[in-house]
Amino acid sequence: MVKRIVFISLFILVGLPFVFGVDSIWAKYPEKKIRFVAAFAPGGGSDLVARTLAKYTNPYLDNRLYVENVTGAGGAIGFREGAKAPPDGYTLTMMVTGLTASPHVVKDFPSYDLFDPICIVAQDPMTLTVNMESRFKTVQDLISYAKANPEKASVSTAGVGSINHLAIGSFADAIGAQFNLVPYKGSNPALVAAIGGHVDVAVSGCSEAITLVEGKKLRPLVVLGMKRSRLYPDVPTARELGFDAVIYQWRGVGVPKGIPKEVEGVLVEAFRKAMEDEECKKFMDQVGLERIYLGPKEAGAWLKAQNDFFKSVAIKIGLQPK
Numbered sequence: 001m002v003k004r005i006v007f008i009s010l011f012i013l014v015g016l017p018f019v020f021g022v023d024s025i026w027a028k029y030p031e032k033k034i035r036f037v038a039a040f041a042p043g044g045g046s047d048l049v050a051r052t053l054a055k056y057t058n059p060y061l062d063n064r065l066y067v068e069n070v071t072g073a074g075g076a077i078g079f080r081e082g083a084k085a086p087p088d089g090y091t092l093t094m095m096v097t098g099l100t101a102s103p104h105v106v107k108d109f110p111s112y113d114l115f116d117p118i119c120i121v122a123q124d125p126m127t128l129t130v131n132m133e134s135r136f137k138t139v140q141d142l143i144s145y146a147k148a149n150p151e152k153a154s155v156s157t158a159g160v161g162s163i164n165h166l167a168i169g170s171f172a173d174a175i176g177a178q179f180n181l182v183p184y185k186g187s188n189p190a191l192v193a194a195i196g197g198h199v200d201v202a203v204s205g206c207s208e209a210i211t212l213v214e215g216k217k218l219r220p221l222v223v224l225g226m227k228r229s230r231l232y233p234d235v236p237t238a239r240e241l242g243f244d245a246v247i248y249q250w251r252g253v254g255v256p257k258g259i260p261k262e263v264e265g266v267l268v269e270a271f272r273k274a275m276e277d278e279e280c281k282k283f284m285d286q287v288g289l290e291r292i293y294l295g296p297k298e299a300g301a302w303l304k305a306q307n308d309f310f311k312s313v314a315i316k317i318g319l320q321p322k
Contacts, residue, residue, distance in 0.1 A: 029089055029263050034065045037085075037093045039078025041071050045207065048287065049122060049251050050094040053271065056280040060270035065092075074098065076109055083114035087256040089263035092118070095254040097163050100306040104314035105161030107321040112307055115254030117299035118264070119271045122289040124205040124249040125225030126167040127232070128155075129218040131195050139222040139236065142201065146177035154180040154199040156190035161319060164190065164203045166310060167224060167247045169317035171203075174238060174245040194218060205249045206231050207288030224248075231288050247313075250306065251289075252299060268295060 038050040047069060054065045070078035075098050082093030099112040128139065136142040146153045157164040160183050172179055179201075184190040187204045194202035195217050202209070202218070206229045212218040213232070220235045224247045228237055238245040253271055255264070274280055275293045284291045294302055314320070 029266055030061055030064045032064065032090060034061060034089070035085075035091045036065055036067045037078050037082040037091065038067050038069050039071065039075035039082070039094065039096070040069070042069050045205075045287070046094050046096050046251060049284075049289070052280060052283050053121065053253065053274060056274035056277045057270045060273050061266075074102065074106070074109075076102075076106075079110035079114070082254070083110060083256055085256050087258035087260075089255065089259055089267065091256065092267070093254045095120075095252040097249045097251075097306075100303060101163050101166055101310040101314075102161060103307075103321070104311045105166075105319045105321060109321070112254075112303045114257065116257050116259060116264070117294075117296055117303060118253040118255060118267050119275070119296070120250060120252035120292060120294040120299045120302060121271070121275055122251045122284055123292055124207045124289055125223050125229055126164070126203060126247050126249065127206045127209060127223045127229070127235070128168075128171070128221045129191070129194060129202050129204070129209050129213065130200065130221060131197055132216060132219055133197070134200065134219070136200065136221060139238075139241065142221060143175050143177065146172075146175070146179060150178045151180045153201065154182050155201045155203055156182050156184055156193040156199040157203055158187045158190055159183045159185060161322075163247075163249055165319075166313045166317070168203045169319075170247050170313045171222075171224060171238060171243070171245040173313075173316050174243040191218065210288045230290075247309075252294075252303075264296065 036050055036054055038047045040046045050067045054067050058065050070081050082091060085091035102109040103111045130136050155168050157168060168179060182199050184193060187208045191202045191204055191209060191212055193199045209218055210231050213220055220232045223229045223232060223235050223237050224245050225237055226246055281291060
């Protein structure tokens with residue numbers, strides 16, 4: 001008799017979700033703090049976007065979302081920690097370009113497909129800039145010189161295998177020229193090198209260079225976007241000049257694979273509403289990012305396309321994971 005009672009009790013407990021609907025299991029989500037992992041140091045672009053998203057998403061998540069910086073190894077440590085967290089909706093990760101680019105040039109670097117995307121929220125086309133006294137007044141000047149003088153024109157990047165490295169590699173391949181690449185530890189030192197005349201050209205995201213451009217320290221020559229940047233409306237794109245070089249930095253939000261659909265739905269709706277907030281839009285505009293919003297399905301397809309693109313660029317310029 002006791003065994004029968006225990007069996008019936010277990011049957012009721014197991015069967016309740018099917019009687020009342022699976023939604024009831026997660027009806028109270030979120031019930032505790034939600035960690036939002038930013039894999040880079042405080043104050044950087046990814047950290048600022050993460051904190052802005054947290055601010056404008058929190059009203060829809062009972063103010064439980066907080067940003068935690070987990071840094072090191074070019075973002076790999078934070079990405080791994082975010083991907084290995086329990087798939088319960090209580091750990092999110094700020095996804096960035098490196099997840100689709102770095103695995104093709106850095107051995108064992110975490111890939112985008114370790115995550116299920118919640119959304120993609122911003123992109124930033126790459127640009128080539130020179131100091132104000134540069135002999136290169138137009139991108140055509142640079143192209144002509146680079147073709148006539150292989151590996152003479154020096155270009156600063158944020159390091160071997162960085163998005164900046166892949167960007168200049170893609171541009172060089174498109175125009176049929178070779179540059180002398182000079183790696184630095186990050187985009188800011190690479191830009192400073194161009195200001196000081198230590199290199200001829202710097203490659204960075206448009207938003208990363210905007211303060212220096214507005215301060216008349218650097219002059220943009222070309223934008224590697226599908227269309228002209230609103231930051232530099234007078235600067236041509238490589239495409240409009242006949243060169244197929246389109247490369248963006250991007251940012252989004254991901255969760256560990258296997259998150260319950262009901263929880264995913266709550267998060268998707270929260271971030272969608274945040275991206276519709278006028279103050280959130282204003283911030284994105286102020287830091288120079290191009291606002292986009294792609295939900296889980298569209299983001300998944302877009303991420304795969306980005307991954308395939310960076311893989312092809314790495315192969316073209318002879319980079320292999322090391």
